[in-house]
Amino acid sequence: MMSPIASLTLSISDNATPYYLQLREQILAAIREKRVSPEDKLPSSRSLANMLGVSRSVVTQTYDQLVAEGVLVSKPKRGIFIANTSLITMPLESLPEAKSAEPEKTVGYFDSSADHSVFPHKAWAASMRRAWLNPDPKILMGNYRLGFPQLKEQLAKFLYSLRGLECGAEQIIITAGNRDALQLLQHMLKKHVNQWYTENPTYPPINASLTGQLEHLDVQLGGALPPENTSPWAAVITPCRQYPLGISYSSQCREKWLQTLSEKQGFVIEDDYDNEFIFHGRPVTTLFQAAKHRVSAEERVFYVGSFSKTLFRGLRLSYVVVPKAFVKPVLESQKQLGQSASLPMQPALSDFMASGAFYRHLNKMRRHYRMKRDYLESLLNAHLSQWFEWEKPTAGMHILLRLKTPYADDPEISGFLKSYAMTQGLQLSLLEDHYVDPMLATKGIVLGFSNTSENDMECWVNVISQCLGCYFDG
Known part of the structure; x- marks a missing residue:
């Protein structure tokens, strides 16, 4: 049949x-x-x-x-x-229809995902056609457990040219998003690790992706310091651009991590989530690359990246760069967990990179996001500077606003702001929601700009301004 x-x-x-x-x-x-x-x-x-x-x-x-x-x-x-x-x-x-809830009112938000409205559909379609004119039979059979080899070769070249990261294609594992990558690494490291750590604050889905009891590393001005725990541990950190604070770990902080790793005291999963988009200055060297110059440290850092921020969210493809000694253990864990990264899309992505369309798209989006950042900041200066302070980001896809003193001292302001905004159709991402204990957190708002239209930016900044004016000025 x-x-x-x-x-x-x-x-x-x-x-x-x-x-x-x-x-x-x-x-x-x-x-x-x-x-x-x-x-x-x-x-x-x-x-x-x-x-x-x-x-x-x-x-x-x-x-x-x-x-x-x-x-x-x-x-x-x-x-x-x-x-x-x-x-x-x-x-x-x-035909039977699935029961569904009543349609919900549309809610908007400051979106830090990729702006798919300017995605090069024709170039992508051309790559899809070329990739599937004569498909690899092993793709059809699902035989590439760790990812399509040509895509991994393209990724190795990309990481070296953009991030200065040296690795072989055999060290790259393709996964179905960052959640899948973290779960794979946690499964593989279960024999080596007793305790897992995440940053505080952090991206909430990171905590949700890991199983077991988590401990947390408080992020200070220079970054989070490594655990002092002598029991085997692993930590998920964002040293190049910490989320959501947007800072880079200081050289002193990075040195402490490298020294700790050199003493074989732990493992690091480095999440490099949006560092393809640098608007000013030089890119920060990844911890993965820095560890190559330290005895023992290079075998203790895993690097995680994603195509969701560079291309489009629905692609659901991420990747992990693992130390050479852990390639076989990762393969064993992948076999036990079952392959989850979509293979049929990988030849198209490989062609998209090899043709140069991927690099042209990145350059275009870098300019596009820089203009969006500048437009949002002009709105902030005009409407919100009375209540908030912020630093203009030199990279990334979001801006962090911190409430000034004395406004931040009001214990009710965050709840009022979030509730008021929701009545106007705006869902806000509060800084407090990224902390383990929101009551002890700095008050602020995380505003994504990369996939937010200028019209929405203007409308929603006005909503925030009206809310705070009503609350503090009556």
Whole structure:
């Protein structure tokens, strides 16, 4: 029997609809539009999960629900098939619909993701065509557990040219986002590590991605210092541009980390989340590269990067650069966990990089984001300088505003600001929400500018200004 995979166009988006419901509706749509027929065999849950870059449980949940509804049928030792029932010939309105909540009011926010409105779709489409004119059979079979080799070669060249990071393609592992990368590394290091640390403050999903009891490293003006714990540990840090504070670790702080690693006291996972976009000055050397010049330290730093910030969020491809001694252990962990990075997109991305389109896009976006940063700062100077202070970022995709004294001393201001903004359709990212204990945190707001339109910037800055004027001035 033929497999309908060639006629199915399935994709998963990071929106409010659960992944399994998105997949369910797309399979039902394929049936309605007669792109599949009764007795057609669907891809296995593992291969479809790999293709979509999602957990296998998403696909199994979708299949189980459609089997229960009589749309699909599971045949032991054979797979999942389109049911041979009258359902296939039912009109559109007769097919079962998933229950959904009432549509929610649209809420906006200062978005620090990639601006997909200026993505080079034609260049990307050309790379997709070239990559799939004569596809690698191993891609179709899902045999590249650690990632498409040509993509890893392109990444090694990219990291050296942009970040000065020296590594071999064999040290690069392609993952399905940073969460997948952290979970893979935690699984691989479980025999070497007793305690995990994250920065305080940090990006909340980092804490959510790690299992077990976490400890936290307070970030001071010069960065976070390494743990004094003598028990084996690992720490996830952002030394080149700390999130959300936007600072770079000082040379003294970095030296303490390197010295500690040289003494074989821990491991570092270096998250280099948006350092492709530097507007002024020279890029900060990665800790991964600096560790190469220290005995023992180079085998204790793992580097994590992502294409979500450089291309588009829905791509769901990230990567880890691991020390040579850990390549085989990572492969073993990947086998145990199951492959989750989408292979079909990787040849297209490799071509996109090899053609030079990726580098042209980065240069364009660097200028684009710099103009957005400057426009947002002009609005801040005009409307919010009475209440906030900030430093103009020389890199990255967000600005951090800190409430000035005495406004920051008001214990109710953060709650009022967040609630008022929500009534106006704006969801604010408070600095306090990035701390372990919000009550002890500095008061402020994290404003993403990279994927926020100028109209929205102006509207939402006015919302914040009106809120604070109402609260403090009556």
